[in-house]
Amino acid sequence: MSDTLLTALQWYGAAAGLIAALIVSLNLGTRPTGWGFVIFVTSSIALIAWGFLSDEAEGIGWQNIGLLAINIVGVYRYLFTGTAKEADGAAPGEAR
Numbered sequence: 001m002s003d004t005l006l007t008a009l010q011w012y013g014a015a016a017g018l019i020a021a022l023i024v025s026l027n028l029g030t031r032p033t034g035w036g037f038v039i040f041v042t043s044s045i046a047l048i049a050w051g052f053l054s055d056e057a058e059g060i061g062w063q064n065i066g067l068l069a070i071n072i073v074g075v076y077r078y079l080f081t082g083t084a085k086e087a088d089g090a091a092p093g094e095a096r
Contacts, residue, residue, distance in 0.1 A: 001053045010054075013047035013064075016040075034078030037071050044068035 016039050023036030044064040051061020078084045 006050055006054055009046045009050035010057075013043045013050060016043035016046065030078050030084045033084070034075060037074030037078060040071040041068060041075060044071055 020036045020039035044067045047064040051057040
């Protein structure tokens with residue numbers, strides 16, 4: 001595997017994870033939080049690939065398989081159901 005590709009996967013995964021964590025931590029509402037989880041999904045995919053393609057990062061790959069599952073739940077909850085809005089105190093379909 002190309003060292004350049006492995007480096008790009010590693011750094012994209014790290015940077016995207018930081019950006020997603022910032023978006024989620026700002027608690028800007030349901031839709032922005034949902035998009036933060038979408039960014040987390042891309043980060044997890046990059047880090048899974050890097051973890052299993054790199055010689056010494058298999059643990060990161062396994063960790064991100066678990067995080068990918070959690071992030072998919074976040075995407076589903078915040079972008080595809082009214083569950084997150086109900087938890088925020090707003091009625092489904094009502095703007096925050």
